[in-house]
Amino acid sequence: xxxxxxxxxxxxxxxxxxxxxxxxxxxxxxxxxxxxxxxxxxxxxxxxxxxxxxxxxxxxxxxxxxxxxxxxxxxxxxxxxxxxxxxxxxxxxxxxxxxxxxxxxxxxxxxxxxxxxxxxxxxxxxxxxxxxxxxxxxxxxxxxxxxxxxxxxxxxxxxxxxxxxxxxxxxxxxxxxxxxxxxxxxxxxxxxxxxxxx
Amino acid sequence: xxxxxxxxxxxxxxxxxxxxxxxxxxxxxxxxxxxxxxxxxxxxxxxxxxxxxxxxxxxxxxxxxxxxxxxxxxxxxxxxxxxxxxxxxxxxxxxxxxxxxxxxxxxxxxxxxxxxxxxxxxxxxxxxxxxxxxxxxxxxxxxxxxxxxxxxxxxxxxxxxxxxxxxxxxxxxxxxxxxxxxxxxxxxxxxxxxxxxx
Amino acid sequence: xxxxxxxxxxxxxxxxxxxxxxxxxxxxxxxxxxxxxxxxxxxxxxxxxxxxxxxxxxxxxxxxxxxxxxxxxxxxxxxxxxxxxxxxxxxxxxxxxxxxxxxxxxxxxxxxxxxxxxxxxxxxxxxxxxxxxxxxxxxxxxxxxxxxxxxxxxxxxxxxxxxxxxxxxxxxxxxxxxxxxxxxxxxxxxxxxxxxxx
Amino acid sequence: xxxxxxxxxxxxxxxxxxxxxxxxxxxxxxxxxxxxxxxxxxxxxxxxxxxxxxxxxxxxxxxxxxxxxxxxxxxxxxxxxxxxxxxxxxxxxxxxxxxxxxxxxxxxxxxxxxxxxxxxxxxxxxxxxxxxxxxxxxxxxxxxxxxxxxxxxxxxxxxxxxxxxxxxxxxxxxxxxxxxxxxxxxxxxxxxxxxxxx
DNA sequence: TATTAATCGAGACGGTACGTCGAGTCTTTAC
DNA sequence: GTAAAGACTCGACGTACCGTCTCGATTAATA
Numbered sequence: 001x002x003x004x005x006x007x008x009x010x011x012x013x014x015x016x017x018x019x020x021x022x023x024x025x026x027x028x029x030x031x032x033x034x035x036x037x038x039x040x041x042x043x044x045x046x047x048x049x050x051x052x053x054x055x056x057x058x059x060x061x062x063x064x065x066x067x068x069x070x071x072x073x074x075x076x077x078x079x080x081x082x083x084x085x086x087x088x089x090x091x092x093x094x095x096x097x098x099x100x101x102x103x104x105x106x107x108x109x110x111x112x113x114x115x116x117x118x119x120x121x122x123x124x125x126x127x128x129x130x131x132x133x134x135x136x137x138x139x140x141x142x143x144x145x146x147x148x149x150x151x152x153x154x155x156x157x158x159x160x161x162x163x164x165x166x167x168x169x170x171x172x173x174x175x176x177x178x179x180x181x182x183x184x185x186x187x188x189x190x191x192x193x194x195x196x197x198x
Numbered sequence: 199x200x201x202x203x204x205x206x207x208x209x210x211x212x213x214x215x216x217x218x219x220x221x222x223x224x225x226x227x228x229x230x231x232x233x234x235x236x237x238x239x240x241x242x243x244x245x246x247x248x249x250x251x252x253x254x255x256x257x258x259x260x261x262x263x264x265x266x267x268x269x270x271x272x273x274x275x276x277x278x279x280x281x282x283x284x285x286x287x288x289x290x291x292x293x294x295x296x297x298x299x300x301x302x303x304x305x306x307x308x309x310x311x312x313x314x315x316x317x318x319x320x321x322x323x324x325x326x327x328x329x330x331x332x333x334x335x336x337x338x339x340x341x342x343x344x345x346x347x348x349x350x351x352x353x354x355x356x357x358x359x360x361x362x363x364x365x366x367x368x369x370x371x372x373x374x375x376x377x378x379x380x381x382x383x384x385x386x387x388x389x390x391x392x393x394x395x396x
Numbered sequence: 397x398x399x400x401x402x403x404x405x406x407x408x409x410x411x412x413x414x415x416x417x418x419x420x421x422x423x424x425x426x427x428x429x430x431x432x433x434x435x436x437x438x439x440x441x442x443x444x445x446x447x448x449x450x451x452x453x454x455x456x457x458x459x460x461x462x463x464x465x466x467x468x469x470x471x472x473x474x475x476x477x478x479x480x481x482x483x484x485x486x487x488x489x490x491x492x493x494x495x496x497x498x499x500x501x502x503x504x505x506x507x508x509x510x511x512x513x514x515x516x517x518x519x520x521x522x523x524x525x526x527x528x529x530x531x532x533x534x535x536x537x538x539x540x541x542x543x544x545x546x547x548x549x550x551x552x553x554x555x556x557x558x559x560x561x562x563x564x565x566x567x568x569x570x571x572x573x574x575x576x577x578x579x580x581x582x583x584x585x586x587x588x589x590x591x592x593x594x
Numbered sequence: 595x596x597x598x599x600x601x602x603x604x605x606x607x608x609x610x611x612x613x614x615x616x617x618x619x620x621x622x623x624x625x626x627x628x629x630x631x632x633x634x635x636x637x638x639x640x641x642x643x644x645x646x647x648x649x650x651x652x653x654x655x656x657x658x659x660x661x662x663x664x665x666x667x668x669x670x671x672x673x674x675x676x677x678x679x680x681x682x683x684x685x686x687x688x689x690x691x692x693x694x695x696x697x698x699x700x701x702x703x704x705x706x707x708x709x710x711x712x713x714x715x716x717x718x719x720x721x722x723x724x725x726x727x728x729x730x731x732x733x734x735x736x737x738x739x740x741x742x743x744x745x746x747x748x749x750x751x752x753x754x755x756x757x758x759x760x761x762x763x764x765x766x767x768x769x770x771x772x773x774x775x776x777x778x779x780x781x782x783x784x785x786x787x788x789x790x791x792x
Numbered sequence: 793t794a795t796t797a798a799t800c801g802a803g804a805c806g807g808t809a810c811g812t813c814g815a816g817t818c819t820t821t822a823c
Numbered sequence: 824g825t826a827a828a829g830a831c832t833c834g835a836c837g838t839a840c841c842g843t844c845t846c847g848a849t850t851a852a853t854a
Binding site: 195 | 235236237309312313315316317318322325326329357358360361362364365366367368369370372373374375376385389392393
C-alpha cells in the first residue's frame with residue numbers, strides 16, 4: 001500500500017529539498033482527495049499517508065488549498081486532439097479538462113481542488129494563474145488568429161467566451177453533479193464558434 | 199447588536215418547534231457566511247450568534263451544508279422583470295440570480311452555500327431540488343411554449359441550455375472571482391435564444 | 397420490562413400527587429443506579445425508564461442526589477437479628493447495613509447514593525438525617541442503657557463509636573472495593589464492646 | 595557505552611513531554627477541586643486554568659478520575675512524627691492523612707479525588723495502589739515487627755486493621771461531613787494497639 | 793576532515809470546532 | 824391542579840485537526 005510513495009525507501013535527508021518527499025506528498029494529496037473528498041481532507045492524514053512531516057508540508061506550500069491545486073491541476077494534462085475543422089482549435093483548449101473529468105477518481109480530485117481554491121485566496125490565485133496560462137492565453141491566440149484571418153468577428157470578449165467554454169463544466173461538476181459526456185468540449189466549441197462566425 | 203435576533207425578546211418556547219429560534223438561526227447563518235465565509239464558518243459561531251443551542255441546529259437540519267443552502271437560497275427571490283422581447287422570457291428565469299449576485303454580501307453568502315452543497319451530499323440534494331423547481335421546470339415551460347409556437351427549434355436539450363445559462367455564473371463566482379455585470383443574464387438569454395431560433 | 401413500573405397502568409391524573417408515579421420514579425432510580433452506577437446516572441434516563449416527566453422529578457425532589465438517597469436508603473431495612481450476647485445490641489444497629497451490602501445489586505445502588513450524597517449538600521443532609529434516626533439515636537439509647545447498668549464505661553464518645561462501627565464499611569465500599577464478609581457487623585460490635593467494657 | 599546493540603535502545607524522535615505543562619495541569623486540578631468540588635469539576639475548566647489543551651490531558655492520563663487521584667494524593671506527604679510510645683509506630687502511618695485533612699483546601703481536594711476514585715475503575719486502581727504502598731506495606735512491616743517481638747498477638751488481620759485505622763476518616767469525610775480533630779490518628783492507633791496487645 | 797547549517801521524520805503542544813449528551817427550565821396538551 | 828411529552832439554552836464531553844514548535848538524525852556545503 002505504502003510502496004507507491006517512493007521516498008519511503010530513500011535514505012537521503014539533508015540540506016537539499018527532497019524531491020521524493022515532494023512527490024510522495026503530492027500523490028498522497030491526490031489519493032486523499034479521491035478517497036475522502038475535500039470535506040474530510042486533513043493535513044495530518046496527508047502527512048501520515050506520505051510518511052512526511054507536517055512541517056515539511058507547511059514549509060513548501062503557502063496554504064493547504066494551494067497544495068491541493070498544485071497536486072491536482074497536473075491531472076489536466078495536454079492531450080493530443082485531432083484537428084479537422086476550424087472550431088477544433090477551440091475544442092483543443094478545453095479537451096484536456098473533459099478528458100480528466102472522464103475519470104471518476106480524477107473528477108473527485110479536481111472537484112475537491114477547485115473547491116479548495118474557491119475557499120482560499122492563495123489557492124484561488126494559483127488556480128487563476130493556471131487558467132491564464134493554460135486557457136486564457138492559448139484561447140486569445142486562437143481567437144486573434146481567427147479574427148485576423150477574418151473567419152470570425154473582431155468584437156469578441158475573451159471573458160464571455162471563457163464563461164461559455166468553462167461554465168458548463170462547473171455547472172455539471174459543482175451544481176448538478178452530473179457526468180460530462182464524451183464530445184462535451186467539442187459541442188461547446190462548436191456553439192461558441194457559431195456565435196462568433198461572421 | 200443582538201437586538202436584530204427577534205426571538206430573544208420573545209416569550210419562552212413550547213413543545214412545538216419554535217419559529218423564532220428557526221428564524222434566528224437562519225439569519226445568523228447568513229450573517230456568518232457574509233462576515234467570515236465558508237472557510238471559517240462554524241456551527242458554534244452560528245449558535246452563539248443566534249443565541250441558540252447546537253442541539254437545536256442538529257435536530258432540525260440534516261447537515262451543516264443543508265442548513266447553509268436552506269438559509270441562502272431565499273436570497274435568490276423572484277423579482278419583477280420587464281419583458282419586451284421573446285428572449286426576455288429566458289432571462290426572467292436567471293434574472294433573480296444576477297440580482298442576488300449584484301449584492302456583495304449576498305454574493306459571499308451564496309458562494310459559501312453553493313460550496314457547502316458541492317461538498318455535502320444532503321446539501322447537494324437540497325440545492326438540486328431548488329434548481330429543479332426554480333430553474334429547470336420554468337425553463338422547460340418557456341421552451342416548450344416557444345417551440346410549440348414554432349419560434350425555436352424543437353430539438354433543444356434542457357441540460358445543455360441550463361449549462362449555458364447557469365455555467366457562466368459559476369465560472370465568475372467560483373473560478374475567476376470576477377464580478378457579474380448588469381445585463382449579464384439578458385446577454386446569456388440572448389445568446390441561447392439565437393442558438394435556438396429557427 | 398416496563399410492567400414493573402406500576403403507574404403505567406394507572407389512569408388517574410389530577411390535583412393529587414400520584415403515588416404510582418412516585419414509586420415508579422424511585423424504582424427506576426434504583427434500577428438505573430444498579431445498572432449504570434452514579435457516573436452515568438441521568439435524570440433523562442430515569443424519566444424514560446419510569447415513563448415520567450422530568451418536570452415531575454424536579455417538582456418533588458430538591459436535588460438529584462436527594463432523589464438517589466431517598467430511593468436507596470430504604471434498601472437498608474430493619475431486619476430481625478438474634479440477640480444472644482450483650483454486644484449483639486450494638487450489632488443489631490448496623491446489621492441491616494451489612495445485609496444490604498451482601499447483595500451485589502444493592503451494593504451498587506447504595507454506593508452510588510452515598511457518592512451522590514457526598515457530592516450534593518441537600519442529599520448529604522438527607523443522608524445525615526437518616527444516620528441520625530437510624531444509627532445515632534438507637535446507638536445512643538443502647539449505650540446509655542449499658543452504661544446505666546454499669547456494663548460499660550460512662551465516658552464514651554458517640555461520634556467515635558459511630559466512626560468505629562460505620563467507617564470499616566466505607567473503607568471497603570469506597571476505597572478498597574472489597575466485599576463485606578458475613579459476620580462483619582458482629583465482629584465490629586464485639587470490638588467496640590471490648591473497648592467499652594469496664 | 596556505544597555497544598553494538600546501542601541502536602535498539604535508541605531514543606524516540608521528537609519532542610519530549612513538557613514537565614511545565616504536566617505541573618500546570620496537576621496544579622489546576624487541585625485548584626479546581628478546591629474551588630468548585632467534584633460536582634462541577636470539568637476538564638474544560640482545568641484546561642482553561644492550566645492554559646493547556648484537553649488533548650494533552652487525555653493523552654497522559656487514562657481517565658479524569660485518575661488525573662484527580664494523581665493530582666491529589668501528593669497532598670498526603672510523609673511528615674515527621676515524634677515516636678514516644680510503641681503505638682506511635684501505627685500512628686505514624688496515618689498521621690500524614692490527618693495532617694492533610696487539617697487543611698480545609700486540601701480536604702476539599704482529597705474528598706473530591708476519593709469520590710472520583712470510587713466512581714472510576716482506573717482511578718480506583720490508582721488509589722488502591724497508593725494505599726498498598728503508603729499504608730498497607732508499612733503497616734504490615736510494623737505489625738510483623740511488633741508480633742515478632744511478642745508485643746502484640748500474632749493473629750492480626752491486616753484488612754481489618756486498615757478498616758479500623760482508615761474507616762473513621764472516611765466516615766467523617768464522606769458521610770458525616772464533620773472535621774478531623776487533632777490527635778485523631780493517635781487516638782485510632784491507641785485503640786488498635788490496645789486491641790492487639792497481648 | 794571536521795564543522796555548520798539546512799532538511800526531514802516524528803510528534804507534543806495550545807487552540808478551535810466537532811457532533812453528542814445531559815441538566816434544568818419552560819410550554820403545551822390531556823385528564 | 825397534576826402529569827406526560829418534549830423543545831429549548833447552556834455547557835461539558837471526548838475526538839480530530841490546525842498551525843507552531845522542538846527534538847534527534849541525516850547529509851551537503853563550507854571551513
